[in-house]
Amino acid sequence: MAYQTLALTFSDGVAEVRFTRPDLLNRFDMPAHIEFASALEEVANRVPEIRALVLSAEGRAFSAGGDFGEMLEAHASQAIRADMVKYAKAVFNGVVELHIPVVSAIQGAAIGLGATIATLSDIVVAWKGAKIADTHVNVGLVAGDGGIISWSQSIGVNRAKRYLLTGDIITGEQAFAWGLVTELVENPEDAAPKARELAQRIAAMPAAGINGTKRAFARITSMLSAQALAVGLEYEMQAMASPDLAATVEKLRAK
DSSP states (O other), X not given: OOOSSEEEEEETTEEEEEEOOGGGTTOOOHHHHHHHHHHHHXXXXXXXXXXXXXXXXXXXXXXXXXXXXXXXXXXXXXXXXXXXXXXXXXXXXXXXXXXXXXXXXXXXXXXXXXXXXXXXXXXXXXXXXXXXXXXXXXXXXXXXXXXXXXXXXXHOHHHHHHHHTTOOOEEHHHHHHXXXXXXXXXXXXXXXXXXXXXXXXXXXXXXHHHHHHHHHHHHHHHHHHHHHHHHHHHHHXXXXXXXXXXXXXXXXXXX
């Protein structure tokens, strides 16, 4: 398909999904959800030819997360909220259940769902000054789209609670020290090349060992998601419909 929110390329056994709306800070609105889920499916359909996937982005943000306008539309529409749940699950499961390793390159801000997608990856490369946060609670929403799972797996439940209950930002350097990020680079422009280098190394290794290891690790994440993802999304949609949501979003938009 022809993508509007991202570019999908294939080279030497490595696929790359690159978010291409820097003017919108690569936000994850509904078109981005739909296209990203489709791109992941396209990559999955080319395994075993494709051996690894890189996630990268253009501009100063990996992804700034959700869209305020859509939040207001979802606040007023149960049908839109149902679509949000459907595609949130498609994105989460598309990353986790892909049979090949996923390497993300955080060159700038990764906020909300942007942080979830990046940290769900098997290897996370980040610029040391990148800003990473799950800010659902700042908007009056539940961090239900997977951040509870990806952050808890990486940095432990107590520290995940601390940052998802406050929405506080951490740097790439802090995230590396705690295990949320696995590779640290000095400059924003170094993140994507480093991610591609790692993906190419993996692509050159025997596929059976790599893919089996990835799928075994994914089973752990899937077990956690079975416990928390559906209920987290249910709570998030309840919060989306709450009377306070519209006022909170409008205040944030005004800023």
